[in-house]
Amino acid sequence: MKSTGRKKIQLLFLNLFFICVCLLALVPILYVFLLSLSSGGGALITGASGTLTLENYRKIILEEPFLRWLMNSVVLSVGTMLLAMGTSVSASYAFSRFRFRGKNTAMQLLLLLNAFPQILSMFAIFRLFRLMNLLDSHAGLIFIYAGSMCIFGIWNMKGYFDSIPIEIEEAAKIDGSGNLQLILRIIMPLARPAIIVTAVMVLIFVWNEYLFATTFMLREESYTLAGGLYQLQANDYSRSWPLFSAAAILVSVPILVIFFSIQKYMVSGLTAGGVKG
């Protein structure tokens, strides 16, 4: 009896402790959320005098080029996803199914290339793109993003293709389906979870990228959401923290929704890959 009492007190303290930790984790987010609802040009929540308002959200959507940035982000995300997935699905399928000389070397080489932080070759890409006239264009950014996510896509999906038994394909082949048919009708549906998760990761990557987006896009109207948000807090004249906060919340919500809906898969997928490697 005495020991259960002690246990209860222990649990009570543990709960208190975790409530504090959770608060610590959430305070910055909650504070910015409050900021976004506050009125006035940044003097904010001074006790009870501040009233809560959605004014900032109205302003950011209607008075700033927010919708334009959103549009740019959507164009870039979708374009990148199509290009990156189109190239990496077929490559990862080949890496998983065919035996050819240099396959393992190629896989290792890709991993090595992926280890090079892309910030470091940014200048080289910049020079290259100036030459090719791809600066300040959506196509240029799509190429960069797709190129940098392609290796990730190949590795991520190859693992999943490996886990699909090859007998299924052989059966289909005996039934007389050609290679293309085989991929579209049999493999793609089977590998759907891996393809979807990889595509979502590509989307999140593009949505969250600000450095290339601000370095390669030279006009404000071609900025993405990330670039626009960066601009909002960097520009001293138009700086309004409540406005910035509202934009930050708006940009984060879709990502939070996506994250929590695929979280389960992400965690299990990541650990499975980790243990194997």
Added chain:
Amino acid sequence: MKKTTKSNAWLYCLPAFILIGVIVLFPILYTGYISFTNMNLYHWQDFTFVGADNYIRALGKVDSGFLSALATTLLWTGVNMVLDVAIAYLLAVGLNTEGLRAKRIYKTLLVFPWAMPAYVSILVWRVGMFNTEFGLLNRLLTTLGFDKMDFLSKNTPAFLSCMALNLWMSLPYMIVMIDGGLQSIDRSMYESAILDGAGPWQKNWYITIPSLKKIMAPIVIMTTFTMFKQFDILYLLTMQKGAVSGSTLQTIITYAHQNAFVSNNYGLSSAVSMVIFVIIIAFSLWTNRAAKAERSEQ
């Protein structure tokens, strides 16, 4: 039949290889090429080869700033990794205490910083926490009767501020991973340990930590790379264009970036980039080897 599959295989890979070749491989080679030239703002087209001068300048001269940046990076990676793993371990073990019913709620709440877009988190901390006027930390300080403090203007406070933010951003991932690892440990080991009279410390030391080691090794290595390559936090907090905070803290990646895009020393920046690449390759080869050796031991 066999021959067609072989050429097919390369055909399937071709689009991906072209893309990677242009966007990833060529820029790396080009960076290597620039690193042997004196390319800068004044020599944009008419640059000449200078041999290994840039490398000598980066590695040989103390005042070039690269070596101190390297020291900062190593300190940053080491301190962050130790704290990240230690704190995450304590929290994960705490979450797994028997009878803690709200575990799932805590876990969901704790994951939020991981789910937020990284650059948004950093900007939010810059504005919401560290800012001298509106920052929560300064409001707290003034309410408690202390003077306001500019967290990002001096090197040591800036380092600690960046570290706090980095831990805030990276702990959730580590907690979730360690929590996953804890689930995979065989319960019966604890039961027999209790029969043998082991206390909580002994259980942690002799069962939990050794069992976690193998599962966590790849995750810890991956995270080490991420911390080593961390750029956004230091850049967005202290060296944004037109809003330099005053600290002179540099990691090797920000050093390379600043030399390319601020002081326009393209040759030096490229040389530094190649050195960083070599460090990363060496480290990954070394970890691969260590992992292989451990596997063959068992």
